Amino acid sequence: AQSVTQPDIHITVSEGASLELRCNYSYGATPYLFWYVQSPGQGLQLLLKYFSGDTLVQGIKGFEAEFKRSQSSFNLRKPSVHWSDAAEYFCAVGALSGGSNYKLTFGKGTLLTVNP
């Protein structure tokens, strides 16, 4: 079964600083990988996804992520953080099981605080 680890429960950065959120996954085959963001009181919004091809993927709001198969990682990055980026971020791995059944497994999330 697949699993996702987000090692950092809470990260604080200053506005304008760079950001990297870590995500490690466990899955036997090529995974489908996702990053979602959740603002307080809101649902989850998809930031970006990796299915195949170029290992550096671009997403919305200036975020990018790099898939590194050798490290089983899919870290999220942003070169300059804005105060509006304060939110909780979830990494997820998707896998097929039992034929066409498909499920996402989420990490426990990283809460991002942005200092002015």
Added chain:
Amino acid sequence: DAGITQSPRYKITETGRQVTLMCHQTWSHSYMFWYRQDLGHGLRLIYYSAAADITDKGEVPDGYVVSRSKTENFPLTLESATRSQTSVYFCASSEHSTSSYEQYFGPGTRLTVT
């Protein structure tokens, strides 16, 4: 373009009562999912459905019942609510083509069981 909606957004109920959370999507997505979100646990899958009349258990199905008579609706019922079911519940849907496995989430229902 309504997308995916959940109702009610907030619900307070008493232990032992039955409560149903509603989920409706306008995209005709084949797959629908119910998650619960609890501090320290992230999102955990309760049930999912691959199509109308096809449902399957997720990670934490005990105490919950689902049905899916129409593609667009996927209600979640707590037959006899317990305090441990106090949580935020999210519904999601997915198209499931070979190039699209991402899930789209509703705004959530905050359920408190007293």
